[in-house]
Amino acid sequence: MEARPGCSATDDRARARRTSSASAPTPTLTDARRSATTARNLVREGIDPVAYRQAESIARKRVAEGAFHLVAQRWLDFKHKEWADETYRKAEFVVREYLTVDLHGILTHGIGYRRFWAPCAAHFEQIVS
Numbered sequence: 001m002e003a004r005p006g007c008s009a010t011d012d013r014a015r016a017r018r019t020s021s022a023s024a025p026t027p028t029l030t031d032a033r034r035s036a037t038t039a040r041n042l043v044r045e046g047i048d049p050v051a052y053r054q055a056e057s058i059a060r061k062r063v064a065e066g067a068f069h070l071v072a073q074r075w076l077d078f079k080h081k082e083w084a085d086e087t088y089r090k091a092e093f094v095v096r097e098y099l100t101v102d103l104h105g106i107l108t109h110g111i112g113y114r115r116f117w118a119p120c121a122a123h124f125e126q127i128v129s
Contacts (some may be wrong), residue, residue, distance in 0.1 A: 072099065078089070
């Protein structure tokens with residue numbers, strides 16, 4: 001890097017880090033054209049392409065985080081603060097052994113009453129008998 005008047009070497013290094021794309025994959029020309037066409041179509045429809053991509057990213061993240069096993073673990077972590085250790089241990093056991101086995105990876109909004117009740121019923125049958 002060459003020194004420029006009014007700029008320090010630190011500024012140049014920071015700029016190089018921001019503009020470096022060594023770790024980012026280089027898009028192909030076809031991908032770039034497809035992205036440009038999509039952006040133009042969104043603008044034509046009156047939609048901000050940047051806001052649209054951000055909304056898509058948030059939706060993908062929400063779907064990924066909405067899987068039953070992840071929601072159940074967050075719930076257990078939240079409840080652990082107010083439960084006794086034995087209560088937490090029992091709840092974690094039921095979730096791990098009976099619910100997560102059948103519902104692992106299924107999105108929470110896709111779990112209906114019947115799909116949820118079958119694992120619970122199997123657990124209650126074992127307790128009663």
